[in-house]
Amino acid sequence: MFVSLLYKKRSFFGLLEVYNMSDKPVLAEPKNMFEEFLKTMIEIDASDLHLVHNNPVTFRVHKKIVKTQKFIRGNDIFKLLIESKAIDDYQINNFHELKSANFAVTFSGVRFRGNLSQARGEYTLVIRRLSDKAIPLHKIGLPEQVVETIKRDTGLILVTGPTGSGKTTTLTSLIDYVNKNMSVHIATAEDPIEFVHRSSENSIITQREVGSDTPSFSAALKDVLRRDPDVILIGEMRELETIENGIIASSTGHIVFCTLHTNTCADSIDRLVSVFPVMQQQNIRSQLSSNIRMIINQRLIPKIGGGVVPAxxxxxxxxxxxxxxxxxxxxxIEELMEKYKGDGNILLKDAVQQLKDQGLVDTNTVY
Structure with missing residues (x-):
């Protein structure tokens, strides 16, 4: 069996010899094959692991795809998760119903997010390594005006970008700042919980995971206003009811953070509006025009010499x-952002150009 074969020898990836392991932290011993994968991700500094039926075990290291010489079968992918108890009954049932399930696990103090889905009738799995600590807000490269914006007591703040653009890291830094510097109750609804926050001396934070703590984002939002929140985090605005309740919450004395998969700040507005029937769209535009406090759209750009830097x-x-x-x-909107740069607006092209001028990214970089 593939899994038992791999478990007998930790050098199966043929990768550990390629990377310098001398400066890596001492990690816990894996209890099963799934944890073996997670340990290797940490050791080679991989951001992602891809397991696809009848394909090589594949990692993404510093934005590049790295394939191993070992193949895996779809059924063994599922067995990895069952034997390690990485997924529970809710997630298994969710997968059978929707052909997709999200989950999160922790190994040796490092948090990972997983997505189990189906491709051509076979199991496929992607694991992403999450930041194991919140990066201080002043160190992630956002303008100082962001701090003043999140200190307001009402409004909608969107953190947007394509998959793999660092939205989770940015959102974690924002919530961490609020938690440590404001006296508030932060209530979240996440699928899954990607970073575990601890209540600070100033604040209380309650994190609810869709599936284990609440049946859906929309159900969580219906409950949240009865729980005395000041700040609300919605893991992702996906469907009409969640978006509608999020907009309402942002107009009734709460700061609401959420994420969207969009390519520009302007696209984010279009995405929210387009979910609604045509007869409701003008009313939603009107509410958004009043409630939006800030939209962040971001990319991770490969750095000269390795690694990535956010734009x-x-x-x-x-x-x-x-x-x-x-x-x-x-x-x-893009033209108006250009016109009113003095108000703090930053266009992505200007952010990338600044990274080029600083010598951090290649001058031929496109985004």
Whole structure:
């Protein structure tokens, strides 16, 4: 059997000799094959692990795909998760119903997020390594104006970008700052919980995971307003009811953080509006024009010499931008951001150019 064969020899990836292991932390001994994969991810500094039926075990290291010489079967992928108890009955049932399940696990103090799905009738699994500590907000490269914005007592803050752009890291830093520097109750709904926050001396934080703590994002949002929150985190706004409740919460004396998979700040507004029936869209535009406090859109750009560095597009709506949102002139937002750079607005092209000027990324980098 593939799994038992791999478990007998830790050098099966043929990767450990390639990477310098001398400066790596001492890790816990794996109790099963799944933890063996997680340990190897930490040792070779991989951001992702891909397990696909009849394909090589594959890692992503510093944005590059690295394939091993060992193949895996779909059934063995599922067995890895069952034998390690990485997924529970809820997630198994969710997979059988939706052909997809999200989960999170911790190994040797490091948090990982997983997605089990189906491709051509076979199991496929992607594991992402999450940051094991919150990066201080002042160190992730966002403008100082962000701090003043999150100190407000109401409004909607969106952290957006494509998959793998570092949204989780940014959101973790934002919530960590609020937790440590404000006297508030932070209530979250996440799928899954990716970073475990601890209540600070100033604040209380309660994190609920969809599936184990609440049946859905929309159900969590219905409950949350009865739980005396000041700050609300929605892991992702996916469906109409969640978006609607999130907008309502942001207009009733709460700061609401959420993430979206979009490519620009302007796209984020379009995405939220497009979920609603046409007859409701103008009302939603009107609410968004009043409630949005900030939109962050980001990319991770390969650095010269290895690693990645974030590039941020940031929108701070002023009177004219709010008017453009309300009047469905989304195509004008980029031009208005350019016009009102003095208000703190940053376009992604300018952020990337600044990284080039600083010598951090290649001058031929495109985004």
């Amino acid at each position: 941020y597009e940031v929108l701070f709506p002023n009177k004219e931008i709010r008017k453009a949102i309300k009047e469905d002139r989304i195509e004008d």
